[in-house]
Amino acid sequence: MTRHIATGIGLFIIGFTLLVALIGPSLVPHDPFTQDLMQRLQPPAWLGGSGEHLFGTDQLGRDYLARLVYGARISLLIGACAALTSGVIGITLGVLGGFFGGRVDDVVMFVITCRLSIPLILVALAIVSAVGSSLTIVVLTLGLLLWDRFAVVARTTTMQVRNLDYVAAAQAAGASLWHVLAREVVPNIAHHLVVVATLEVALAILLESVLSFLGLGVPAPLPSWGLMIAEGKDYMFFEPWVIMVPGLALFVLVLGINLVGDGLRDLFGTRSRG
Amino acid sequence: MADGLEPVLEVEGLRVRFGATEAVRGAGLLVRRGETHCLVGESGCGKSVTALAVMGLLAKGAVRTEGRIRFQGQDISGLGDRALGRLRGDRIGMIFQEPMTSLNPAYTIGSQMTEVYRRHRGGSRAAAAERAAALLGRVGMANPGLRLGQFPHQLSGGLRQRVMIAMALLCGPELLIADEPTTALDVTVQAGILRLLAGLQAEMGLALLLITHDLGVVARVAQRVSVMYAGQVIESAPAGALFAAPTHPYTRGLLASVPVPGRQRRDEPLGSIPGTVPRMPVGFVGCGFRDRCPSAMPDCAVEVPLRHRSPDHAYLCRLDA
Amino acid sequence: MTPAIEVRGLSRRFGAVRAVDGIDLVVPTGGVMGVVGESGCGKSTLARIILGLMPPSAGEVLVEGQRLDSMDRRARARLIQPVFQDPYSSLNPRQRIRDIVALPLRAQGIHDDARVMEMLARVGLPGAMADRFPGQLSGGQRQRVAIARALVGRPRIVVCDEPTSALDVSVQAQILNLLVALRAELGLTLVFISHNLAVVEHIATEVAVMYLGRIVEQAPVDALFRSPEHPYTRALLASVLTPEPGLGIPESGLGDVAPDPANIPPGCRLHPRCPVAEGRCATDSPEGRRSNGRLVECLLAAD
Numbered sequence: 033m034t035r036h037i038a039t040g041i042g043l044f045i046i047g048f049t050l051l052v053a054l055i056g057p058s059l060v061p062h063d064p065f066t067q068d069l070m071q072r073l074q075p076p077a078w079l080g081g082s083g084e085h086l087f088g089t090d091q092l093g094r095d096y097l098a099r100l101v102y103g104a105r106i107s108l109l110i111g112a113c114a115a116l117t118s119g120v121i122g123i124t125l126g127v128l129g130g131f132f133g134g135r136v137d138d139v140v141m142f143v144i145t146c147r148l149s150i151p152l153i154l155v156a157l158a159i160v161s162a163v164g165s166s167l168t169i170v171v172l173t174l175g176l177l178l179w180d181r182f183a184v185v186a187r188t189t190t191m192q193v194r195n196l197d198y199v200a201a202a203q204a205a206g207a208s209l210w211h212v213l214a215r216e217v218v219p220n221i222a223h224h225l226v227v228v229a230t231l232e233v234a235l236a237i238l239l240e241s242v243l244s245f246l247g248l249g250v251p252a253p254l255p256s257w258g259l260m261i262a263e264g265k266d267y268m269f270f271e272p273w274v275i276m277v278p279g280l281a282l283f284v285l286v287l288g289i290n291l292v293g294d295g296l297r298d299l300f301g302t303r304s305r306g
Numbered sequence: 307m308a309d310g311l312e313p314v315l316e317v318e319g320l321r322v323r324f325g326a327t328e329a330v331r332g333a334g335l336l337v338r339r340g341e342t343h344c345l346v347g348e349s350g351c352g353k354s355v356t357a358l359a360v361m362g363l364l365a366k367g368a369v370r371t372e373g374r375i376r377f378q379g380q381d382i383s384g385l386g387d388r389a390l391g392r393l394r395g396d397r398i399g400m401i402f403q404e405p406m407t408s409l410n411p412a413y414t415i416g417s418q419m420t421e422v423y424r425r426h427r428g429g430s431r432a433a434a435a436e437r438a439a440a441l442l443g444r445v446g447m448a449n450p451g452l453r454l455g456q457f458p459h460q461l462s463g464g465l466r467q468r469v470m471i472a473m474a475l476l477c478g479p480e481l482l483i484a485d486e487p488t489t490a491l492d493v494t495v496q497a498g499i500l501r502l503l504a505g506l507q508a509e510m511g512l513a514l515l516l517i518t519h520d521l522g523v524v525a526r527v528a529q530r531v532s533v534m535y536a537g538q539v540i541e542s543a544p545a546g547a548l549f550a551a552p553t554h555p556y557t558r559g560l561l562a563s564v565p566v567p568g569r570q571r572r573d574e575p576l577g578s579i580p581g582t583v584p585r586m587p588v589g590f591v592g593c594g595f596r597d598r599c600p601s602a603m604p605d606c607a608v609e610v611p612l613r614h615r616s617p618d619h620a621y622l623c624r625l626d627a
Numbered sequence: 628m629t630p631a632i633e634v635r636g637l638s639r640r641f642g643a644v645r646a647v648d649g650i651d652l653v654v655p656t657g658g659v660m661g662v663v664g665e666s667g668c669g670k671s672t673l674a675r676i677i678l679g680l681m682p683p684s685a686g687e688v689l690v691e692g693q694r695l696d697s698m699d700r701r702a703r704a705r706l707i708q709p710v711f712q713d714p715y716s717s718l719n720p721r722q723r724i725r726d727i728v729a730l731p732l733r734a735q736g737i738h739d740d741a742r743v744m745e746m747l748a749r750v751g752l753p754g755a756m757a758d759r760f761p762g763q764l765s766g767g768q769r770q771r772v773a774i775a776r777a778l779v780g781r782p783r784i785v786v787c788d789e790p791t792s793a794l795d796v797s798v799q800a801q802i803l804n805l806l807v808a809l810r811a812e813l814g815l816t817l818v819f820i821s822h823n824l825a826v827v828e829h830i831a832t833e834v835a836v837m838y839l840g841r842i843v844e845q846a847p848v849d850a851l852f853r854s855p856e857h858p859y860t861r862a863l864l865a866s867v868l869t870p871e872p873g874l875g876i877p878e879s880g881l882g883d884v885a886p887d888p889a890n891i892p893p894g895c896r897l898h899p900r901c902p903v904a905e906g907r908c909a910t911d912s913p914e915g916r917r918s919n920g921r922l923v924e925c926l927l928a929a930d
Contacts, residue, residue, distance in 0.1 A: 197713055197716045198716060198727075200680050200709070200711070201776065202730060204680060204704060205708070205734050205776070205780070206700045206734035207700075208734070215722075216719055219721045220721055348796060348798075464885060492822070493822060493866045494863060494866045496868070497876050497877050497878065498879070500876050501876045519795065519796060521796070522870050523868055525869070525870040525871055526874060526875060527876060528872075545872045546872050546873060549871070549872045550872075560796060562800075563796050564870050565826055566825055566871070567825050567828040567864075567867065567869070572830075576804055582798070
């Protein structure tokens with residue numbers, strides 16, 4: 033029962049964020065990029081500020097609510113695209129390794145081990161120094177570096193399914209390798225991968241904020257929540273809302289995604305045991 | 307002859323429900339000291355659930371709604387889990403089908419056996435180990451000392467089952483419940499295990515309730531047989547009588563389905579019972595077999611009387627013997 | 628006449644495990660070859676190799692005179708199809724029955740729903756089941772689906788690996804009757820693998836007895852059951868528990884040493900357990916002796 037409530041809360045959070053990301057920017061009265069140095073560091077409405085900037089303003093006078101709402105769009109976009117990219121890479125590798133075993137699997141395991149040994153931040157730093165930083169580069173960096181969980185789960189579940197008789201029956205029926213992998217194996221491991229996907233989205237969002245905080249992620253003036261935290265850290269003590277607002281938003285979104293992921297795991301867990 | 311030997315286990319009117327389905331619908335049986343009573347039926351008939359209900363080991367979601375269970379004359383139907391826990395492993399032993407999953411793969415045979423013994427009898431580890439080694443020897447294992455130090459995966463299926471039997475007998479129980487003890491074993495190993503059980507029974511005066519779907523096992527080891535279908539015991543008789551004069555249409559259908567080398571002609575199909583075993587909803591009235599019975603009558607939907615072919619041969623059917 | 632299947636010198640190892648250790652077998656067209664043996668004898672491995680699902684370590688398999696490894700997957704699928712033991716894992720739980728049964732046709736590029744429905748009817752399933760998922764069917768029904776799938780492409784040979792062992796007795800009889808009827812109707816050759824001797828006796832025309840990767844005896848079914856020659860065959864037959872009360876528990880005569888394909892004994896592989904083993908059985912390997920259409924691999928039978 034508590035699990036259902038938790039999942040429900042998670043779904044609500046994600047749904048709300050999605051809504052905000054989609055239509056929010058057109059509803060807020062201000063623009064996230066307009067600077068107004070006369071209005072800099074105005075507190076949010078509940079801390080005594082005027083109603084004009086509901087969530088206050090940042091150090092350059094930009095409306096915080098607008099930046100938050102626009103930032104939601106960025107977070108969700110990056111999360112989804114990075115998870116998609118890493119999913120394609122990881123699932124392909126995992127399925128191939130799990131299905132063929134032997135040397136193919138040895139290679140796949142080696143690649144996974146290499147990937148696990150790579151320090152994410154240093155690689156991101158190297159990439160950004162080399163080619164600069166943009167939304168696309170962040171997505172690609174995360175996508176190329178976050179696929180290991182997909183690969184491991186895909187590999188293990190493929191290994192379990194591979195020995196089942198219906199796979200043997202499909203091979204005996206003369207089905208092509210493509211059919212066996214795409215129509216017999218993957219549909220039966222998909223539910224595990226969906227759970228991994230939700231968790232990867234959450235991870236990608238968090239990591240993007242870390243990268244942006246370090247200046248390696250989304251370039252200013254785009255209002256990534258991580259970048260907002262970075263830009264606000266100098267004002268942490270006297271104008272705490274500058275980092276608290278995006279920080280809290282991040283926390284709530286990632287929590288929501290994780291709750292849904294847990295719920296999905298429970299849902300599919302019981303079904304696959306049945 | 308089983309006459310005059312005191313009853314060790316008596317079950318009457320047992321009903322077990324899982325949600326909206328009734329797995330056991332008024333089953334009853336009697337196992338006497340020194341007797342092997344086989345409870346036979348196909349999957350879904352409720353035989354395993356009956357055994358679990360007796361032991362108080364029903365899964366969450368399964369509820370015993372009715373029934374009286376007497377062990378050695380004492381009513382144990384109302385006992386709580388604690389009290390039943392004291393009986394289990396001590397006075398009542400149980401062995402299951404899959405020895406690989408019944409034994410914990412992470413612990414040695416010796417530690418599992420001594421743990422069981424000490425839980426019921428206390429005492430030192432050394433004394434328990436001695437008892438365990440003695441039992442392993444009793445069940446025909448050479449080199450018990452070596453086996454105590456081994457892990458389950460180091461033993462073959464047949465040996466693991468012998469370990470299970472030894473564990474079940476550690477505290478000298480009066481009743482042994484064996485649920486499909488040989489089904490997962492090779493046929494050449496099966497006979498050895500059955501012979502072991504028969505020998506131990508004679509030696510220790512055990513009452514043995516043996517649950518199986520294999521009519522061959524039943525024929526060779528049972529003194530008494532109860533046939534279950536859809537949650538009810540539809541026929542109960544001494545083994546010889548059941549095979550010589552099967553009375554209930556299900557029993558007859560079942561016996562006709564079993565191929566016996568040399569008995570039937572190859573160009574004739576095996577007898578079979580059309581359809582599949584149904585799930586019985588709570589409140590089902592009448593005979594559970596009527597939809598598959600070649601001799602069903604309209605009255606079968608209303609009421610099924612318990613009839614007797616002879617004083618110790620009972621069956622649940624309107625038809626005459 | 629070209630035999631349906633011919634196996635020559637077949638071996639298959641998995642590391643130290645010699646699952647199949649030198650098998651020669653001829654399955655005549657139109658026959659039912661029963662393959663019996665207990666766990667570790669290699670019968671399932673043999674089945675997978677014959678079906679082309681696993682390459683052998685040595686030896687070859689000829690199906691209707693052609694080498695199996697020279698056929699592409701489609702040609703092989705047109706000739707030989709499986710029915711597996713576990714009705715719960717042999718059907719893809721995420722596909723509808725219709726698609727499961729249609730797969731052998733689709734793999735050949737044939738889209739013929741009528742044939743699928745006809746096959747379902749032939750195995751005794753109502754048409755309404757075509758759109759259900761395996762989870763909604765009983766074990767016996769699923770096995771019927773597996774049989775329909777095996778036969779829809781009109782193969783010549785069907786390899787049945789313990790097709791009834793996971794089923795209840797009354798359902799087992801239904802499925803066996805179905806297999807017997809379909810075999811006659813469609814002129815199939817069957818390879819029927821089972822540990823249940825009574826079932827094999829009912830359905831097979833010839834029987835091969837396997838032990839630790841080799842065929843230790845082979846004979847026409849009646850001859851094998853009436854006068855078995857190999858000590859292992861005799862032990863197997865003696866161990867069968869027929870539903871005949873009053874006969875007591877049989878003595879197999881075999882010792883308690885469990886057969887281990889990773890540790891095959893030298894000499895005759897049965898010698899540690901054999902009730903009539905002699906000194907030389909521990910050192911000399913028996914060779915198969917053929918006479919009157921029978922094969923026995925035993926030093927004592929050769930005398």
